């Protein structure tokens with residue numbers, strides 16, 4: 001039975017590629033002081049658009065099967081075998097990357113935007129600030145007398161969810177008698193937030209009846225500027241929704257197709273921030289062997305037209321110091337007020353993908 005499941009899991013070319021690049025650890029070290037070592041992966045087949053850009057700028061040459069789209073104020077690469085897919089390396093300046101990292105952590109998870117935490121805790125306000133301030137989220141419902149010392153309590157705007165942030169010291173007592181979780185571990189477990197028209201993960205569709213704010217104008221403008229190569233006739237792209245994915249070490253995004261938007265000629269504009277990742281771009285069937293490529297902080301990918309029908313996913317992010325390639329972000333987040341952002345992004349990746357839904 002187990003054998004059958006294992007074989008099933010490796011059945012398709014897409015699954016095999018996911019498995020090839022996924023993070024595995026060597027057997028645990030004998031001495032507990034030694035850091036656990038990740039298994040070395042053969043990365044020779046991973047397309048590296050950064051080095052393609054460098055050598056193109058140096059000698060004007062491109063590898064076989066990759067071409068350039070001209071006429072934009074940024075460099076756009078395409079795969080000849082995947083029409084509708086566009087790769088814009090280094091599309092965002094470091095300053096822009098830091099701006100969107102800040103927004104992704106401190107404002108995008110704010111209600112009415114929903115996150116993966118909604119299902120358990122209801123809407124949570126100010127998670128990032130609470131994590132920086134080392135607060136604890138505590139389930140309400142025990143004797144308030146025990147909490148005379150509670151200070152700086154954030155207002156609980158939950159829909160009857162009964163969870164509130166408390167200072168660590170006051171929560172220590174409270175946690176003995178009821179459920180609690182630290183804000184920093186909630187931040188680590190943040191996997192997605194949804195902006196604009198709300199995507200309902202349980203139904204895998206947009207729920208237009210859910211309360212929502214328009215996606216921020218500046219994000220819409222950025223998406224529109226980046227979407228130009230996928231809008232050759234200059235048609236309007238209406239950024240109506242965005243899904244923000246948060247990845248920590250070992251997190252992956254399994255192969256999928258985004259098929260809940262009405263007009264597939266419109267691009268999905270996908271922005272990478274933080275640690276380097278491997279992106280797999282398959283074909284229309286999971287049987288088609290996917291192309292693997294690195295995604296770095298500041299890269300933008302567009303999927304439009306035929307590429308909208310292609311399976312894709314993220315089997316790996318690199319969080320070790322040598323491979324994450326986040327030094328420019330570290331230098332930018334050097335002010336003492338930025339320590340929380342710095343600490344988060346050193347070992348995490350954020351992806352913002354912006355969509356026209358209707």
Ligand SMILES: O=C(O)CCC(=O)C(=O)O
Pocket residue numbers: 243245253258270272279295312313314351353
């Ligand atoms: O994280 C990425 O680069 C891809 C995200 C994605 O495909 C999605 O959210 O649908």
Ligand SMILES: [Fe+2]
Pocket residue numbers: 256257258312
């Ligand atoms: Fe996707």
